[in-house]
Amino acid sequence: MESNTTKRAPGELRILPIAVSGEIRVGESLGERLIVAARSLRLHFQDGDILVVKHKIVSKAEGALVALDEIQPSAASRAWARRYGLDARVRELAVRESGRIVRRKRNVLITETRHGFICANSGVDVSNVDGGRHAVLLPVDPDRSAAKLRRELKKRLGIEIAVIVSDSFGRPWRVGLTEVAIGVAGMRPLVDYRGRRDPHGYPLHATVDAVADELACAAGLVCGKLASTPACIIRGYAYIHENRRGSGGAQQMIRPAHQDLFR
Amino acid sequence: MESNTTKRAPGELRILPIAVSGEIRVGESLGERLIVAARSLRLHFQDGDILVVKHKIVSKAEGALVALDEIQPSAASRAWARRYGLDARVRELAVRESGRIVRRKRNVLITETRHGFICANSGVDVSNVDGGRHAVLLPVDPDRSAAKLRRELKKRLGIEIAVIVSDSFGRPWRVGLTEVAIGVAGMRPLVDYRGRRDPHGYPLHATVDAVADELACAAGLVCGKLASTPACIIRGYAYIHENRRGSGGAQQMIRPAHQDLFR
Secondary structure, eight states, X not given: OHHHHTTSOOOOEEEEEEOOOSOOOTTOOHHHHHHHHHHHTTOOOOTTOEEEEEHHHHHHHHTOEEEGGGOOOOHHHHHHHHHHTSOHHHHHHHHHHEEEEEEEETTEEEEEETTSOEXXXXXXXXXXXXXXXXXXXXXXXXXXXXXXXXXHHHXXXXXXXXXXXXXXXXXXXXXXXXEEEEEEESBOSOXXXXXXXXXXXXXXXXXXXXXXXXXXXXXXXXXXXXXXXXXXXXXXXOOOBOBTTBOOTGGGGBOOGGGOSOO | OOOTTOOOOTTOEEEEEEOOOSOOOTTOOHHHHHHXXXXXXXXXXXXXXXXXXEHXXXXXXXXXXXXXXXXXXXXHHXXXXXXXXXXXXXXXXXXXXXXXXXXXXTTEEEEEETXXXXXXXXXXXXXXXXXXXXXXXXXXXXXXXXXXXXXXHHHHHOSOOEEEEEEEEOOSSBXXXXXXXXXXXXXXXXXXXTTOBOTTSOBOOSXXXXXXXXXXXXXXXXXXXXXXXXXXXXXXXXXXXXXXXXXXXXXXXXXXXXXXXXX
16 A cells, blocks of 8 residues: 555556537436547556546436426515526425534535535535426435446556546635535545654654545546546556545545544 | 557556656756656646646645754643654644644644645645755645646647646544645536436535535545656546636635634
């Protein structure tokens, strides 16, 4: 495991976008779809690649969609929507999808989802779906989605590929969204340097790197908001393999409430 | 390892690490040092490249170092350090370097720096310096540091390169550090999709991407904590050039206090 992070000669990383044409249908095999799309771009998956997939195509394949017409917004959601010129049904859905409201101020609703993610509107999103008829939810269990996709790729291609499912979250203190790993399979999402020493012999106290989030961010640079590029391959990153008990998945990246100073 | 001239897939991004041997001296030209290091790796900077540099080598070149021997910790810093088995001088320095204390709990000190960054210990760090004799501070003005480095590269190579200075910050709610752009020059750090429409015609309401942070994270995957790789080139990302009044720099990525729900 050590050789994975330290002894490997510093090498190049490549990020290879996978454009996918057409919408994915509920129940369709996402693995098959991505393999075909990659092949048509003359991209060939390799052992040790990391596949990063935007959550939206995962949610769509899993049917995590809600017809907005069927949502009856509460009076509170309607009042809020009128005030800010937004869609009451989307607000209603965001409230329903939340496990807990973290902040509610002006037009912003920050919630903790049932998975434990803290993000705007419980991750409910209407963009890049079908022009406003349906909203897409987060996958029910993004770690399971990632593991399923990993198994599919292994079965069809016979190789080991780590999988990250990502979404764009805002964050306190800083402007703008960055990608976050909400599902991880086949690799350890965190790299823990604690107890190790820097080249000068000084012990590294507090250094745990959220590499799955950094990989998601790297992928976000090629998976555009306006283009049909829901996935990419990251090649050349020597991730730490999950052990027999699994990787811990993205759930491991959620800071326990009692350790969190900002809830 | 693949050479610098590997054929690129359409839309591909490449992240090319620049290993640097030996320590940089105060006052030394960082641009020159990185050009020489890149050349020895047969890497050639190209127009449109993004150079990401970890802040530590910038701070060292600028002399933003403090001899810990010269710090007289206060009684409060000494008591805290005794309690958590840490270095009272580092705590003292972190408090002195802060503009404002944001949270102080157990062994954690979250501050707002004079630049406006919110991070642990005001960014004061003793790892990867000289084994505990000196602490490194954040650069006095990381946007200025980035602009200076950009000018140096332009003067010596005659090409336009965007520059990002990065540091690793923790964040609320999620475990682990990710890289953050604390200085930016030559490119717009944020990409604003507001007012644009997705491929289905649905308007993108709240979408501003913090691309400089995503670029910093991508760089973080090759710029290791344990290796001497303080910089890398990101090639193939079509960033938005700064206009005549500049890029706004990383300062533009700090959420104004009145818009922040978590201070």
